[in-house]
Amino acid sequence: MSIDYTEKIPNNVDLAGDRKLRRALESWRPNFLNWWKTMGPALPCADVYLRTAVDVGKEGWAHFDHVPMEEYRWGVFLAERNHDRRIAFGEQKGEPVWQRVPGEYRAELQRLIVVQGDTEPASVEQQRRLGETAPSLYDLRNLFQVNVEEGRHLWAMVYLLHAYFGRNGREEAEALLRRNSGDLDSPRILGAFNEETPDWLSFYMFTYFTDRDGKYQLGTLEESAFDPLSRTCEFMLKEEAHHMFVGTTGIDRVVARTAQLIREHDTDQVAAYGGIPLDVIQRYLNFHYSVSLDLFGSEQSTNAARYFTAGLKGRWQEERRRDDHVLMEDSAMVDVVRDGAVTTHEVPALLALNHDLRSEYISDCQSGLKR
Amino acid sequence: MIRTRGDVEDALAFERVIEQYSGADWLVNEIRHYFKRTLKRLDVTSRSLIALIEPGSCFAGALLELALACDRQYMLDGPRESTSDNSDNSDSSDNEEDEPAQIVLSASNFGTFPMANGLSRLGSRFHGDDDSLAKPRSEIGRRIEAREALELGLVTDALDDIDWDDETRITLEERASLSPDALTGMEANLRFVGPETMESRIFARLSAWQNWIFVRANASGPEGALRRYGTGRRADFDRDRV
Ligand SMILES: [Fe+2]
Ligand SMILES: [Fe+2]
Secondary structure (H helix, E strand, C coil), rough: CCECCCCCCCEEECHHHHHHHHHHHHHHHHHHHHHHHHHHCCCCCCCCCEEEEEEEEHCCEEEEEEEEEECCCCCCCCCCCCCCEECCCCCCCCEEEEECCCHHHHHHHHHHHHHHHHHHHHHHHHHHHHHHHHCCCCHHHHHHHHHHHHHHHHHHHHHHHHCCCCCCHHHHHHHHHHHHCCCCCCCCCCCHCCCCCHHHHHHHHHHHHCCCHHHHHHHHCCCCCEHHHHHHHHHHHHHHHHHHHHHHHHHHHHHHHHHHHHHHHHHCHHHHHHCHHHHHHHHHHHHHHHHHHHHCCCCCCHHHHHHHHHCCCCCCCCCHHCCCCCCCEEEEEEEEECCCCEEEEECCCCCCCHHHHHHHHHHHHHHHHHH | EECCCCCHHCCCCHHHHHHHCCCCHHHHHHHHHHHHHHHHHHCCCCCCCEEECCCCCCCCCHHHHHHHHCCCEEEEECCCCCCCCCCCCCCCCHHHHHHHHHCCCCHCCCCCCCCHHHHHHHHHHHCCCCCHHHHHCCCCCCCHHHHHHCCCCCCCCEEHHHHHHHHHHHHHHHHHHHCCCHHHHHHHHHHHHCCCCCHHHHHCCCHHHHHHHHHHHHHCCCCCCCCCCCCCCCCCCCCCCC
């Protein structure tokens, strides 16, 4: 379904025909715009052109066009529905996916969506002052691009809360705008999203490591038996790729410049020449890598196991894996600290799903590090 | 699920007849006792009881006891609008459902139909909280709409028509997914508060319920909740309520 731009809220979810959803989103929208004004980018930004999704084609590919920042309109876009889609894992493997929330899983699904949704506006808040110190117009555009898309990801999660979780969902959608990154009284839910992003190296590290965590979390939700969640995440992942690109190329440029200065001046004390010393880069990396690892939760988790068994949250690339996708009998090795030393320990595979996802993430980070 | 359908005034009129003649007329007296026993049967039913109070319903006086015997009461707030919004103009018909849902309290709700514990259902609901019990008493005879019913603590929630279908569906599904034995125990606990009577010793012994829940297969059987706890696997429940 193509995106309807005649509506106040561009969408491909037939907002015009859904009284309930329209009322909820339209009453939430002014609060969002107010939040964007007070917590969004601090730098006024005329003349910055941003890409915006204008259509969703087959295979979920987004088509983009460019608009000036003030004309950017947040909306609700889901990847195309696959009518034959079936649950790929867990106890209900093989059954048709759900088009509405089963009452049994309402609380858990809502929690997963709220936690994901909370990270989206958080990063906008963390990055709000970076425009003032942008190293170039190119970087400024990338920053705003990331910001508006995180804003849209918030819309995506709010859409799910409004459309499928009733009054409770609407309350949670409001609360997403009330919590603020680093706020002592009502902080964002996850630790990494309450840290500061005070400078551009932090921003590159954040988009490299923390947005990459986002990619993996979205990847597991994309597998969900709750089809609207799956389709939402599928679409978000297209945008997430660009965020990580910003991180990768940002860090690339910083490191390349440092290396160049080291060679030119034959010293690793490059600060005096306007470079960032390698040990400083290393410290930034250590920090952002560690706080991002924390986002994966504890290695052994019965929550993660229940999410999997119930079909709420799969593994990374679930359908490409060659096992039974039920994991009742399998086991996995996780690292544990025993008597002051790190050793491995065998546990039921179901309990080690956080560890599994984190391992995927670590090897992805490793390949960036090598480069 | 308990629903009623009819005119509030009719319900109250029947009630007045029964009140007026139950001392003198054996049949009317029997009817009153029979209704009392019916309500008591509901109290000891091992089922989740949910009242849906919608436009066109007649939860008034004695019939309101049906709702008060339930574990939860959901009341539709405001009129029921058409679910599709193809037409923006409100098609005004003289349908009774254009009136919002209402409940009416009467003396019947304050001791005419006691529970096994000797209290009225409102007395059980507000046990130990005389102020909350006094408030509805002063509202006897008045038509009470959803918001006010919620404020008075007479219903679990007041939902408007936009939320109604979804919320009630999810509530029922959510409830049905829990352990049936645990629900039976929880409901028995919540229904019978306060003083023990000979009757409640027989029908509402809570200490016995607790042990019973844990020895049932749904808890301690190989697929029960206790055995499955911490494995990430879901307990398999025998859904029969006993
Ligand atoms: Fe995002
Ligand atoms: Fe992102």
